[in-house]
Amino acid sequence: MKNKLLFFSLTLIALVVFSLVVTAQEPVKIGIVSPKSGNYADHGEMERIGMYLAVEDFGGKVLGRPIELIEVDSETNPDIASRRTKTLIEAQDVKFFLGAVSSSVGIAVGSVCHELGSIYICTNANSDTITGVDANKHTFRVPPNMAILVRGAAKYVAENLGKKWYFVTHDYSWGWSGTEWGRKMLDKVGAVEVGEVKIPMNTRDMSSYLLQLVNSGADVACVTVGGFDGIALYNQMGEFGIFDKMKVWWTLADYPDSYAIPPEQRGRYGMMEIYWKATPELIEFSKRIHDKYPGAIANVTETNSYHGWLGMKALLTAIEKAGTTDVDSVIKSLEGLIICDNKQPDPTYIRPWDHQFIDTMFFGHDIPGAEGDDITEVLFTAPCKDFARTMTENPIDLTK
């Protein structure tokens, strides 16, 4: 009889201890919505690598609780991305989300999180509206938007590359925003527009557009074209000898796009969101990426991997600072957060009124014929805060 009593009490104690440990151990769930299939899967992969490394920096824990990453495939399809985000919130009560390679997915996930009260840090979408007309209390955006990127480069381009600009616009909201900001800067920097060609989304053959550009007599082609269309355009520019006739300025230049072009056909100028050789920490970070993920499409720090890392780091820092996973208090601690150890020359500052991350950007030039990883030279670095939109230019109120 006695040992039965003993046995019973021991199991009871074990149960109590176990439940205590479990609650203390209750994991912090973070949802990652980025493309795993479809055309942008490679950008998605780099983004996720950055996030894993950030979690690693935090030792896999925040507030003493393990971090549980739940990944869903956005398929670069806003419809599917919003449905899967909603499912994670409904079924697993996920409070924090990161990711998105295209603006449409960013906007869609942002609106779902706002509707159901979760925080969303958009790591790789540049259209102005995410921290503009589509902004909301729960959405933050890591990469600089087109206003910052274009205004940051306009003066240098006019002074050093040429005054007669020809706009090459990706014919959808993101592409227009790049050209609009370019047009606004024309008279400020003493440049003049000599024409524009709009390239529809998902175009393969660029010849009919390049023919309009090649004999336009422009000094500079101001190009806002991204993704695979961007790669196809850059590649076919070499074919039509655009680089011999004029300078080419890409308002937003991603490292993987230059890397995909055969060395002898490179030669564009462009504003880059990160330059992997800017600081020793970034060089070390690139080595870390290369060692842990040799198969990745780029073995240096580039836009997607860096912003994935920075977004995750900001979120975890804010949660530690807020001391709780309650959404409103984490938002409070995110707003105005300054991240010094961001591996960049200057710290990153999260503006409270539009939830835009502000740090530095790099204007570079692809060196024709350069082999290996070191394919771009940096002409100057620019602080984003001097070119970001002011409250008057972007009147939004996130408190509503």
Added chain:
Amino acid sequence: MDLLRTENLTKKFGELIAVNDVNISIQEEGILSIIGPNGAGKTTFFNLLTGYLKPTSGKVFLKGEDITNLAPYDIVHKKLSRSFQIASYFPEFTIFENIQMGVFNRLGYSYNYFANINKLKDVHKETEKYMKMLDLTEQKEMKAKFLSHGDKKILDIAMCLTVEPEILLLDEPTSGVSGTESTKVFNFIKNLSKKMKIVIVEHDMDIVFSISDRVVVLAQGSILADGTVEEVRKNEDVQKAYLGGFTEGGYEDAISGKSK
């Protein structure tokens, strides 16, 4: 006034002239047979009459009205119906359902999206009438595709009747049908001709000569001979076309069909 009339009806497939300038007028009474070697244009002629093919030139008149460019479903509503060389029916439907289709159309249910079929008493009664007429009632619930070849031919003809035609075009009703069943089809056509004008395309000379009031012979798409059974039997060109210049003696037996 003739029931059905064609004016220099012609049909060309590229250079091939399938039906060549046919002028024929079909009156009320009796059974008309159209005979001729394979490829003489018999089936194409039927297709032209019933709107399945558009003629290259020429016109078709039904009771004086020009029906040349009408579609088959409009011509059928003008009481001209036809069966097919290869019996065509709805294989997955039961026999009852096959016959029921024609009744649906005639009683005006073709655009009725909501009626419950089992509750349509008028359709049910009408279909039973045709089923009895063809003594197919025992196999009522059997899928048409399991029927014997002869029964399929009869079903095909029965479906033509559901339209209550005044003219019935039968395309080789007994072809491929074994002895016992072809007599069944033969008798069936016989008593049908009392109620409506029948035009048959047929190869079996015994049937042609014993059943038809008038015979038209088609060769290379044009009419070779047109008249009573006797006139056609005697006709020189018919013998030549059918036998291709056989020796003298052979004409008689070939024509009379004994050698079959």
Added chain:
Amino acid sequence: MKTKNNILQDPYLYIFIIFLVYPFLPYIGKYRSVGTELLIWSIFALSFNLVLGYSGLPSFGHGAFFGVGTYAVALTLLHLTSKDVTISLILAAFFGGLFTFFYGFIIKKKRGIYFSLLTVAFSQILYVIGFRWDEVTGGETGITGLQRGGFLGIQINNPITYYYFVFVLFVITLLVIRKISNSPVGKVLLALKQDEKRAQYLGFNTERQVWFIFTISGIFAGLAGGLHGLLHLSAFSDTLHWTKSGDVVMATLLGGGLANFYGPIVGAIIFISAREILSSFWDNWLLLYGLAFVVIILFIPTGLLGIVERIREKKHFEQFNNNRNNIGSKNTQEIT
């Protein structure tokens, strides 16, 4: 009158109960938006089966009419002041029907390969317009941030009430489509699928029948699209892309739409939930998704319920085979 036992046999009863109880089921019940999605896809697949299963028309661009419904809802909610969704859903069904009415007229004479490829072509036209006409359709970023007001005053904003709102529409759709498929027109469609020439010679204007049924299926496809738009409070051009039209075709075939009225529902449930589960477990899930197409077509072309039908038909054939022998013998004695 339906006797007691064949009510129990009627699959409609089970489908009704499963969907009625779904939100309260343990574990899976929480996934309300997936549940609503299954209902919407069942409406879409049922209406699509009127074209594929009943009329034998291989349409491969039905996603276009679904997408048109989504955009109709999104645009009306965007531009209309009141957040009431009644008008937008009516417009979704209306425009679904309008597009199928016009395009149906163009392709009512086409069959087989031409029909498939022309429907793909049409859905691509709508896709390019939806994808690039930024001013109206929001282009690649689509239309987002809509609010779901009431339907004739009933509040349907929270997920549960919206689920049951879609459930009611699903039940109505199912009864209407079942009525059509058991009506004389249903029989005419099955007839023209088996032998269109024969049907024409019985007096049926088969082109017009194809035209009308194509339009009716478009109306329901538009409605389903509209409900999809209200579920996600957004509209994107992706559903219009021809590769997405394959989903409803596969769902209908998998379930056995060619052989059984309830096939599309079974197919929609299996196909959509498989896609959701598959994609959350494996990066390269598209590999299995593609192979599923191949396996279904190769091994179960008539779908799951198709297998049931085939067994039933074998019994039907044997039953008639033995009694036909005695009928046969009776007939022959009679004549000779």
Added chain:
Amino acid sequence: MNTTLCLALLFNGIVLGLIWSVIAIGFSLVLGVGQTINFAHGLLFTFGAYFFFSISRNTSFWIAVIAAPILVAIMSLFLEVVLVRRVYGQDPLFGLLITFGFAIAMEEVIRMVWGKAAYSVSTPIFARGQLILGNFVYSRFRILLALFALTILLLVLWFMSKTSFGAIVKAGMFNSEMISALGHNLPLLRTLVFVMGGLLAGLAGVIGAPLWSIKSGMGTDVLMPGFIIALIGGLGSIKGTIIGGLLVGITTSLAVLVIPRFTDIIPYVMLIAVLFYKPKGLYGEVTILGEVRE
């Protein structure tokens, strides 16, 4: 609009049309003889591009030009024997779906094997630079690719009209039962035509790779103009496909001046217009169960 630009766009339309025709012919032959919609044709094109990219990087440009199409032809043999052969004669949707499913699955395999990034093929040295006549500038490499496409088209035209195999293939389109009745092995004929389609898709891939840069989704983008031109030209008619390709290529290229954003709609609108007036296509003699009656 200055005339040089229109001239350049017209010339560009011809180049585009020729390249699209090479893709369309493969699709048209398979559709004509095998009566199956081969939606894996785009995928075979993609494999042609990827094989060309990998082989040209490791060996030489010229070995790749020959090896890539042959590899694709072998792959299409596998596809035909294992899958497509089982759906001949069935509902056309089955052929479409089975090849479509295969294409989705294999596209994922491409991403697994070659990774998800986009690649570009460097222009061979002999083809670099531009043809400059006054201010008419055009890429020399594109002209060479167009000539390469033209030779392929002329070869197929000669092959189909002059050789006995070509005659059997043409007859096969009119009446496949007749072919087997005359003692020709119809299944073998269909396999050979399918492999021929695969070879053409591989060749088109070799042309497309340097032109449009290589990504796993490039097949679906190219499939649409391919099947549209095949239908506009008329099934199995090589002459029709070439003329159809030029027509669509030129109209799409010039339309950039009128509706730059919606030029992609042009092929679809042309298809619906042509099929509405001439159901068999411009030069098509055969309709595959396309119409119930005239």
